[in-house]
Structures are given as C-alpha cells and as structure tokens.
Amino acid sequence: MSRAIRTDAAPPPFSAYAQGVEIPAGTRQITVAGQVGVTPDGQLVQDARGQHRQAWANVAAILEAGGMGLADITEVLGIVTDPDGVALFREERERALGAHLVAATLIVAGLAHPDWRVEIVVRAARAD
Numbered sequence: 001m002s003r004a005i006r007t008d009a010a011p012p013p014f015s016a017y018a019q020g021v022e023i024p025a026g027t028r029q030i031t032v033a034g035q036v037g038v039t040p041d042g043q044l045v046q047d048a049r050g051q052h053r054q055a056w057a058n059v060a061a062i063l064e065a066g067g068m069g070l071a072d073i074t075e076v077l078g079i080v081t082d083p084d085g086v087a088l089f090r091e092e093r094e095r096a097l098g099a100h101l102v103a104a105t106l107i108v109a110g111l112a113h114p115d116w117r118v119e120i121v122v123r124a125a126r127a128d
C-alpha cells in the first residue's frame with residue numbers, strides 16, 4: 001500500500017491531494033497513458049463534465065484490465081484546456097478518488113484535438 005507524505009516544510013496542497021506518495025519496494029506498477037472524454041466506441045462526449053467523467057471511466061477500465069483500481073493510483077497528471085476547467089477537474093478527481101490522496105499536478109494547456117477539454121494520466125501501484 002502506498003503512503004501519502006505530508007510535511008509543514010513545504011506548501012500545503014491547494015486541493016485534495018498529497019504532497020508526495022511513497023511507493024513501497026516490490027510493488028507492481030501501471031502507467032496509464034493520457035485518457036480523454038472519448039467513449040470506447042470512439043464518440044467524443046460533448047459537454048465538459050461528461051468528458052471529465054468519461055476520461056476517469058477510461059482510466060478505471062485500463063486499471064481494471066491490469067488488475068488494479070482507482071484506489072491504487074499514486075499520481076495524477078491532469079491537463080485542462082481552459083482555466084475555468086480547473087475547479088471542474090478538482091471536483092471530478094475527488095468524485096472519482098473519494099478520500100484517496102494522490103500526488104497531483106494540473107496543467108492548463110492545449111490538447112491534441114481542439115474539442116478535447118481534459119486529458120488524465122495516472123500511475124498506480126499495488127503490492128500483490
């Protein structure tokens with residue numbers, strides 16, 4: 001099981017994430033490539049919230065295929081295309097992960113397709 005790291009010697013998190021995460025030696029790890037709001041049949045979800053939820057569903061499906069789940073995530077990199085998407089990203093990350101704290105980075109930038117609103121990359125680890 002990974003362990004969230006917290007210290008007062010660095011700035012506190014700006015939302016619900018850990019300052020750092022320790023991954024124990026001997027764990028199995030998965031890196032999930034960037035997931036966007038496209039359904040398995042290739043359809044782009046039209047609204048921003050729906051894209052966020054679909055991206056998280058895609059992450060969950062890939063982790064499940066690898067024998068892991070959302071509770072095994074240790075790190076999240078989120079990319080949103082609009083500063084107004086920051087709050088939505090944080091809300092949907094917390095909806096997906098609940099109280100599970102991960103190391104997190106959020107970037108506002110353009111994505112490879114002009115209609116994509118979010119892309120999510122994760123790393124997960126589990127001691128089997």
